[in-house]
Each structure stands twice: as C-alpha cells, then as structure tokens.
Amino acid sequence: MESIVAAIGRRALEAQAGNATLDCVLGPCTAVEGAAMQAAFHKLGRHLRPWSSVDDLRFADAVVLPWSACHRRGARRFEDLGLADAVRERMERGRPTLVVGTAVQVVGAGILGEHAPGLEAVDVRAERGAIDPEACAFEEVATTGAMRFVRPGRYAFQKRYRVPLPPAGWASAYAEDGRLHVAALERGQVLLTQFRPELSGVAGLEVLSRWCAAAESGLQGAARPVGAREELGLLAAAG
Numbered sequence: 196m197e198s199i200v201a202a203i204g205r206r207a208l209e210a211q212a213g214n215a216t217l218d219c220v221l222g223p224c225t226a227v228e229g230a231a232m233q234a235a236f237h238k239l240g241r242h243l244r245p246w247s248s249v250d251d252l253r254f255a256d257a258v259v260l261p262w263s264a265c266h267r268r269g270a271r272r273f274e275d276l277g278l279a280d281a282v283r284e285r286m287e288r289g290r291p292t293l294v295v296g297t298a299v300q301v302v303g304a305g306i307l308g309e310h311a312p313g314l315e316a317v318d319v320r321a322e323r324g325a326i327d328p329e330a331c332a333f334e335e336v337a338t339t340g341a342m343r344f345v346r347p348g349r350y351a352f353q354k355r356y357r358v359p360l361p362p363a364g365w366a367s368a369y370a371e372d373g374r375l376h377v378a379a380l381e382r383g384q385v386l387l388t389q390f391r392p393e394l395s396g397v398a399g400l401e402v403l404s405r406w407c408a409a410a411e412s413g414l415q416g417a418a419r420p421v422g423a424r425e426e427l428g429l430l431a432a433a434g
Contacts, residue, residue: 217411220246220255223276228261228296235393239404252281257291257384257410261393262301271312273301279314286316289383291410293403297321298387299358299380306356317380317387319362334370336378336390341366344405345379348398350390352378358389384410 219236221229221243229245236243243259252258260282273279285292286302300306300321303313333349345368352370358377361367368379370390380387386406392399 217241217257217407217414218255219243219257219259219407219410220251222246222252222258222260223273223278224261231391231393232259232261232295235400235403238400239407241407249276249278249281252278253284256414257407258282258285258293260292260294260298261391262294262296262298273314283314283316286385289385291384291406291413293386293388293406295388295393296353296391297356298389299377300356302387303358303362317362317365319358319360319380321356321358323356331391331394332372333395334372334378334390336368336370338368338379339366342368342379342381343409344381344386344402345388346398346401349395350378350388350392350398351394352390356389384413 219241221232223246224232233243246252246258273282282292282302294302299313299317299319301313303315303317303319303321306313306321306323331351331353334352335348336345336350337347338345343366350370352372357374359374361377361380365380365382367377367381369375370378376389378389384406386402388402390399392402395402
C-alpha cells in the first residue's frame with residue numbers, strides 16, 4: 196500500500212504536470228443515498244470513493260455529503276463520530292464540499308422551533324416543510340448571477356424542510372411551492388443544495404459536473420495538491 200508521504204509526493208508531481216485526478220470522497224450516508232450518488236458520478240465518468248476515516252473528510256480534494264436522510268440527530272451524530280470539525284474546517288476555508296438534501300439544517304444552526312442543533316457552519320436556520328416528509332417533487336429553480344454551479348431548471352426536492360432567506364455572504368438559488376424558499380447556497384467551492392442533484396436528471400448531473408470541474412481546476416492550478424497545513428498533518432500522522 197502506498198504510504199501517506201509517498202502519496203503526497205506523487206500527487207505533487209501530478210499537479211505540477213497538470214494531470215492530477217480529483218480525489219473525491221463520499222461521506223457517511225445511507226446505503227440508498229450512497230448508491231444514488233455513486234451512480235450519478237459514474238454517469239459523469241468520475242470516481243467517488245467511500246470515506247474510511249476523519250482524515251478523508253479533512254484532506255480529500257473534494258467531499259460529497261448526501262444527507263437527505265438526516266434527521267434531527269444528524270449533526271449530533273457527526274459530532275459523536277468526530278467528523279464535525281473536519282466539515283466545519285472545509286467549509287470555513289471554502290474547500291470543495293458538496294452537501295445535498297437536508298443540507299442547510301444540518302450544517303446551519305438547526306431547525307426553527309425544534310431542539311435540533313446543526314453544525315453551525317452557516318448562520319441560517321431551516322423550518323419544517325411538507326407534511327409528507329417522503330414526498331419528492333420537481334420544482335423550478337431560479338438563480339442569482341453569482342451562482343456558478345446551479346443553473347435555472349427543474350430539480351428534485353424532498354420537502355422535509357425549507358429555508359426562507361439566505362445568509363449573508365452566500366450566493367443563492369430559489370424555488371417556489373406556494374412560498375419562496377432557498378434551493379441552494381454557494382460560497383467559494385462549497386455548495387449546499389436543498390434538492391437532490393443525483394435524482395434531478397440532466398440538470399442535476401450538470402450541477403455535479405460543474406462542481407467537480409471547478410474542484411479539479413483548482414487542483415490542476417495548484418503547486419501542491421494539498422495545503423501546507425494538511426501536508427504537515429499528513430507527515431505527522433505518517434511519522
């Protein structure tokens with residue numbers, strides 16, 4: 196098996212040569228969610244490897260977190276697994292991170308009127324959505340000019356929760372099902388979607404493709420595939 200130090204050297208050479216491949220990790224999720232996301236990435240000709248440790252979430256080039264099945268204990272579970280800080284750090288630094296489904300209520304400040312704390316990586320709260328939490332329906336999404344990854348189109352929502360207003364500093368996309376609500380938030384290379392791109396047909400695949408391409412572009416343009424802080428952490432772990 197390739198050592199961590201050897202992997203750092205190999206990926207540094209790949210980045211300098213302009214042929215590094217994107218190391219994209221699939222975070223904790225249900226088997227059904229994982230299979231759907233893996234199938235979507237396969238259609239794009241991309242590999243999505245399952246996570247095995249907190250270091251995967253901390254050091255991977257890109258991380259995908261399909262949390263549509265998360266409930267009120269979702270954020271607490273991540274705290275218990277010791278993964279919350281890794282997710283917060285990625286988001287704070289704007290590193291490629293994609294959270295789909297119940298994205299905002301898990302990484303945000305939780306759900307209005309319920310004792311359901313989130314990771315508090317985003318200063319926003321969600322509220323209860325549809326009465327039937329399993330309902331999945333397509334809605335038209337409109338975007339602001341600042342959005343890079345999500346384009347206007349129809350996307351599949353599971354209407355468990357809604358976000359009435361976007362937080363400051365985030366580009367946003369909107370949908371309407373009687374009331375206007377946030378469909379996606381974007382800042383840097385972090386993308387949070389209340390819809391399910393992997394279930395949204397061509398429009399959803401295009402969102403995933405644009406996000407992967409941006410993450411890969413950042414990797415190709417870097418002198419090293421990981422930052423100095425991550426490299427020091429990897430070297431320390433290897434030692």
